[in-house]
Amino acid sequence: MRVRIEDDFSPALIAESGQCFRWNDGPDGSLRVIHAGSCVYIKALSDDDYEFSCSEDEYERIWRPYLDMDVSYAGIRESIDKETDPWLYEAAVSQRGIRILRQDTFEALISFIISQNRNIPAIKRSIELLCDAAGEERTDAKGMSYRTFPESERIAALTDEELDGCRLGYRTSYVKRTAELVASGELDLEELNALSDDRLTQKLMSLYGVGAKVANCVLLFGYHRLDAFPVDVWIKRILAAHYPAGYDTEKYRPYNGVMQQYMFAHARAEGI
DNA sequence: AGGCAGGCTTTTA
DNA sequence: TAAAAGCCTGCC
Numbered sequence A: 001m002r003v004r005i006e007d008d009f010s011p012a013l014i015a016e017s018g019q020c021f022r023w024n025d026g027p028d029g030s031l032r033v034i035h036a037g038s039c040v041y042i043k044a045l046s047d048d049d050y051e052f053s054c055s056e057d058e059y060e061r062i063w064r065p066y067l068d069m070d071v072s073y074a075g076i077r078e079s080i081d082k083e084t085d086p087w088l089y090e091a092a093v094s095q096r097g098i099r100i101l102r103q104d105t106f107e108a109l110i111s112f113i114i115s116q117n118r119n120i121p122a123i124k125r126s127i128e129l130l131c132d133a134a135g136e137e138r139t140d141a142k143g144m145s146y147r148t149f150p151e152s153e154r155i156a157a158l159t160d161e162e163l164d165g166c167r168l169g170y171r172t173s174y175v176k177r178t179a180e181l182v183a184s185g186e187l188d189l190e191e192l193n194a195l196s197d198d199r200l201t202q203k204l205m206s207l208y209g210v211g212a213k214v215a216n217c218v219l220l221f222g223y224h225r226l227d228a229f230p231v232d233v234w235i236k237r238i239l240a241a242h243y244p245a246g247y248d249t250e251k252y253r254p255y256n257g258v259m260q261q262y263m264f265a266h267a268r269a270e271g272i
Numbered sequence B: 001a002g003g004c005a006g007g008c009t010t011t012t013a
Numbered sequence C: 001t002a003a004a005a006g007c008c009t010g011c012c
Helices: A011-016 A056-066 A073-078 A086-094 A105-115 A120-134 A152-156 A160-164 A169-184 A197-205 A212-222 A233-242 A256-270
Strands: A002-004 A023-025 A031-035 A038-044 A049-052 A137-139 A145-147
Touching: A011 A023, A011 A031, A011 A256, A031 A056, A031 A145, A038 A056, A073 A256, A086 A233, A086 A256, A105 A120, A105 A169, A105 A212, A120 A152, A120 A160, A152 A169, A160 A169, A197 A212, A212 A256, A233 A256
Parallel strands: none
Antiparallel strands: A002 A049, A023 A031, A031 A038, A038 A049, A137 A145
16 A cells, blocks of 8 residues: 655665664565564655555555654654754764664564674574564565464473574573573563663663673563664764763654764764 | 672684 | 673672
8 A cells, every 4th residue: 555654754764774774675666564463565656655555554554653654754853953963963964864673572572682793684684583483474465475474372382402503602592591581471561561661771781692782672672662862883983972971861852762873874874 | 788800612714 | 803872790
């Protein structure tokens, strides 16, 4: 179906943003996106018009919420103070179209545990191997097969050899223990949504293999806490270079996470 | 108590 | 060979 989207939206920039790992190039300049057991091709027809390879019902039910279409990212972007934050402003202009996806919480948790101390191609490779090993095989709108992100029970049921085959390295035990905790019901990720940002961060950091950085990524990308501000090596370098006197996270509350994405993506694309 | 060094798997550039 | 969207353990 054809969809008109007038707010900031760039599938290409989202695919490169580092927040999601299952957006890949499809035919004819389209992006192929896998989420929530479904797969869709998104193709830009003009600045504001997009073709989604799904029904209107599926778009409304799955893709529109996933793409966070009820939040105005243009509004957030335009709140940036060009005078006091020139580099952030420039980052937001060049990365206009990035949105914070409403990803599945479990998928985000496992994905960002896998992400630690690795670059994006390696992260994507491990996640695809994990989906191949434990996800369900389905067929997309173009007749191509894809695999869903596995349920916690399916990951917990993998043998050590199968999990090792996903090239997780020392993260294998982190993924295994987290999946087992969720599968057993001992850890209810949905229930945690009632916690404040600080409490949720603490709770996630109590998990084996989850530190401050991964916890903040899970808040931002898995719980849609738009104020979460993951600090990684890139953000450290950016703040050192452009905010030597310190970066004030009060100013853009409650959208610090959106600003973080503009900065991170811009630094990766254009340099710091 | 809180901070720091060293180690960890594998891939990428 | 160093670095990579880091975290854990042990030591001080």
